[in-house]
Amino acid sequence: xxxxxxxxxxxxxxxxxxxxxxxxxxxxxxxxxxxxxxxxxxxxxxxxxxxxxxxxxxxxxxxxxxxxxxxxxxxxxxxxxxxxxxxxxxxxxxxxxxxxxxxxxxxxxxxxxxxxxxxxxxxxxxxxxxxxxxxxxxxxxxxxxxxxxxxxxxxxxxxxxxxxxxxxxxxxxxxxxxxxxxxxxxxxxxxxxxxxxxxxxxxxxxxxxxxxxxxxxxxxxxxxxxxxxxxxxxxxxxxxxxxxxxxxxxxxxxxxxxxxxxxxxxxxxxxxxxxxxxxxxxxxxxxxxxxxxxxxxxxxxxxxxxxxxxxxxxxxxxxxx
Amino acid sequence: xxxxxxxxxxxxxxxxxxxxxxxxxxxxxxxxxxxxxxxxxxxxxxxxxxxxxxxxxxxxxxxxxxxxxxxxxxxxxxxxxxxxxxxxxxxxxxxxxxxxxxxxxxxxxxxxxxxxxxxxxxxxxxxxxxxxxxxxxxxxxxxxxxxxxxxxxxxxxxxxxxxxxxxxxxxxxxxxxxxxxxxxxxxxxxxxxxxxxxxxxxxxxxxxxxxxxxxxxxxxxxxxxxxxxxxxxxxxxxxxxxxxxxxxxxxxxxxxxxxxxxxxxxxxxxxxxxxxxxxxxxxxxxxxxxxxxxxxxxxxxxxxxxxxxxxxxxxxxxxxxxxxxxxxxxxxxxxxxxxxxxxxxxxxxxxxxxxxxxxxxxxxxx
Numbered sequence: 273x274x275x276x277x278x279x280x281x282x283x284x285x286x287x288x289x290x291x292x293x294x295x296x297x298x299x300x301x302x303x304x305x306x307x308x309x310x311x312x313x314x315x316x317x318x319x320x321x322x323x324x325x326x327x328x329x330x331x332x333x334x335x336x337x338x339x340x341x342x343x344x345x346x347x348x349x350x351x352x353x354x355x356x357x358x359x360x361x362x363x364x365x366x367x368x369x370x371x372x373x374x375x376x377x378x379x380x381x382x383x384x385x386x387x388x389x390x391x392x393x394x395x396x397x398x399x400x401x402x403x404x405x406x407x408x409x410x411x412x413x414x415x416x417x418x419x420x421x422x423x424x425x426x427x428x429x430x431x432x433x434x435x436x437x438x439x440x441x442x443x444x445x446x447x448x449x450x451x452x453x454x455x456x457x458x459x460x461x462x463x464x465x466x467x468x469x470x471x472x473x474x475x476x477x478x479x480x481x482x483x484x485x486x487x488x489x490x491x492x493x494x495x496x497x498x499x500x501x502x503x504x505x506x507x508x509x510x511x512x513x514x515x516x517x518x519x520x521x522x523x524x525x526x527x528x529x530x531x532x533x534x535x536x537x538x539x540x541x542x543x544x545x546x547x548x549x550x551x552x553x554x555x556x557x558x559x560x561x562x563x564x565x566x567x568x569x570x571x572x573x574x575x576x577x578x579x580x581x582x583x584x585x586x587x588x589x590x591x592x593x
Numbered sequence: 594x595x596x597x598x599x600x601x602x603x604x605x606x607x608x609x610x611x612x613x614x615x616x617x618x619x620x621x622x623x624x625x626x627x628x629x630x631x632x633x634x635x636x637x638x639x640x641x642x643x644x645x646x647x648x649x650x651x652x653x654x655x656x657x658x659x660x661x662x663x664x665x666x667x668x669x670x671x672x673x674x675x676x677x678x679x680x681x682x683x684x685x686x687x688x689x690x691x692x693x694x695x696x697x698x699x700x701x702x703x704x705x706x707x708x709x710x711x712x713x714x715x716x717x718x719x720x721x722x723x724x725x726x727x728x729x730x731x732x733x734x735x736x737x738x739x740x741x742x743x744x745x746x747x748x749x750x751x752x753x754x755x756x757x758x759x760x761x762x763x764x765x766x767x768x769x770x771x772x773x774x775x776x777x778x779x780x781x782x783x784x785x786x787x788x789x790x791x792x793x794x795x796x797x798x799x800x801x802x803x804x805x806x807x808x809x810x811x812x813x814x815x816x817x818x819x820x821x822x823x824x825x826x827x828x829x830x831x832x833x834x835x836x837x838x839x840x841x842x843x844x845x846x847x848x849x850x851x852x853x854x855x856x857x858x859x860x861x862x863x864x865x866x867x868x869x870x871x872x873x874x875x876x877x878x879x880x881x882x883x884x885x886x887x888x889x890x891x892x893x894x895x896x897x898x899x900x901x902x903x904x905x906x907x908x909x910x911x912x913x914x915x916x917x918x919x920x921x922x923x924x925x926x927x928x929x930x931x932x933x934x935x936x937x938x939x940x941x942x943x944x945x946x947x948x949x950x951x952x953x954x955x956x957x958x959x
Contacts, residue, residue, distance in 0.1 A: 277795070277799070280799060284803065284806065284850065285850060287807070287810060287854070288810065288850075288851060288852070288853035289853060291814070292807070292810050292811045292814050293811075304803070305654075308650070308653070308796055308799075308800065311792070311796055312647070312650045312654075312793065312796060315789050315793050315796070316647070316682065316683070316684035316789075318788065318789040318792070319643070319684050319687060319786055319789035319790075320683055320684055320687055322782065322785035322786045322788075323687040323690065323691060323785075323786060325778055325782060326687070326691060326779065326782045327690065328775075329694065329775040329776075329778035329779045330693060330694045330697050330779070332772075332775040332778075333697050333698070333701055333775040333776065333779070336701075336771050336772045336775070
């Protein structure tokens with residue numbers, strides 16, 4: 273280091289005796305730049321050498337944490353806890369219905385029970401969409417907190433219902449809207465139909481928040497479209513949902529690239545579109561595109577037509593007057 | 594600030610003391626967690642600085658170095674985004690790995706907390722979720738993928754399950770003890786990175802000094818041209834003023850290694866109009882510009898010294914944190930007098946906090 277500083281100082285001193293920005297000056301500057309580059313290369317080598325043993329340490333620590341496995345006794349306790357979690361929503365639903373509130377879907381039942389329960393409107397309480405709008409009218413900074421996400425998750429849980437294993441459902445067994453494949457990917461190991469059925473609501477919430485809200489960076493989008501985008505991510509997968517948004521934003525100026533990932537360009541385009549057309553138009557355009565997508569799926573595969581009505585209803589819940 | 598909230602999330606878990614751990618363990622755990630939050634906060638700052646420095650140097654290198662390109666002084670909390678056109682350099686990859694290592698250490702600390710406190714599941718879960726959200730926010734700010742997020746929550750779920758009964762707590766205790774070596778290794782690695790971080794900061798500071806010197810030399814050259822249009826002053830007031838100005842320029846020239854370029858003494862040319870008060874007023878404009886550059890030069894030195902002090906404190910904190918970890922592990926199984934250790938650890942953490950404040954406000958450094 274001291275050699276570098278010394279050599280550099282000598283070259284710099286030469287600048288005192290030449291015409292500023294003249295040919296000799298430029299030559300000395302190029303020599304200083306070359307010295308700097310060599311020094312930076314050496315620094316990088318030093319840094320890499322200093323960090324060399326990090327991989328091993330991280331691997332060891334991860335292995336220690338990942339190697340923790342419950343013993344059979346605590347596994348049993350965990351299963352009892354899981355069973356208790358399954359019962360709790362039933363009790364809560366009974367209480368909710370008795371007090372005139374909409375009931376949540378029941379985990380562990382054979383089919384989603386949501387359609388058979390009275391809708392929120394029929395119970396003369398504010399419909400779900402009103403609740404969402406109340407959230408989206410807050411500035412983005414406020415709604416990025418965990419409270420707002422939790423409220424969105426509540427909405428989604430109401431829509432998704434409990435365990436479903438419809439033969440025509442391309443996602444296979446699904447609980448709280450989480451498919452077998454999504455759960456396996458989340459837990460990082462294979463899971464069975466029973467694992468999906470037994471999945472407790474807190475884990476579903478974790479998956480929603482981690483996999484479908486934070487990971488695809490929905491929290492960085494304008495607040496007005498976050499609830500819809502969150503729901504779309506869960507329903508269509510983050511890649512498809514973000515592409516749908518980007519396709520809508522292609523009409524903006526400059527047009528947004530369609531790559532299925534939220535980056536600075538998408539965030540800025542969405543913010544600009546929101547300012548240009550307003551939240552209602554942007555949300556409703558997205559709802560239209562989503563309905564188009566549902567219809568295209570049903571047109572392509574006749575077995576999916578059975579879901580079309582429910583899909584449409586789900587999309588229309590977000591439409592703004 | 595994200596990491597403050599991360600620290601808060603850790604402290605949330607600590608705040609309500611629950612079950613059968615000794616007061617010493619509680620105290621050392623609190624101190625260790627506080628110290629680690631400070632380690633994370635400062636490591637994040639140094640890594641961001643280092644990563645930004647590498648990007649800026651790569652950019653300067655691509656310009657060929659023929660001119661002195663402008664280089665904004667980026668705030669240390671802002672991580673410059675990857676432009677995507679070139680893959681990150683091996684050193685930048687190492688920066689990412691270091692961040693990941695810190696995240697893994699954080700998960701390990703969560704295990705420590707869960708073990709020692711036996712906190713209710715809901716609170717532990719909340720803390721982990723808060724942490725995950727913070728890390729993701731950090732990733733958003735940094736503009737890079739942050740791989741540990743998903744495994745984190747998985748690990749968290751395991752920890753919650755494991756912390757709930759005695760048999761598993763015993764198993765976890767063993768895991769914590771086994772984890773000491775890799776954590777030490779990570780802390781040591783962080784310390785070993787410090788010299789390279791400092792060296793890169795020196796390159797950046799020297800380049801910033803270059804820019805100020807270049808401005809001074811250009812101004813001095815223009816000033817020489819102005820003086821050369823005059824013959825020596827005859828007014829005693831102007832003569833006295835010129836002498837004082839030359840003393841100022843001489844001092845600045847010596848300090849900034851630009852003396853040979855300075856108009857000291859003024860090179861008048863006989864037969865030209867006399868250097869009078871009107872000419873002197875023009876000269877003052879140049880001198881003011883040189884004085885301002887010299888003040889910035891002083892600020893750069895103060896800032897570099899503050900950075901040096903901060904890195905020293907950081908390395909000291911890493912060392913103390915490792916020692917506190919050892920004491921903590923001992924206190925899990927035996928009563929240990931932790932007073933001295935705790936005092937030293939907190940004193941070091943506070944010194945680093947002060948050094949960071951000095952770095953952010955270099956003018957306050959005497």
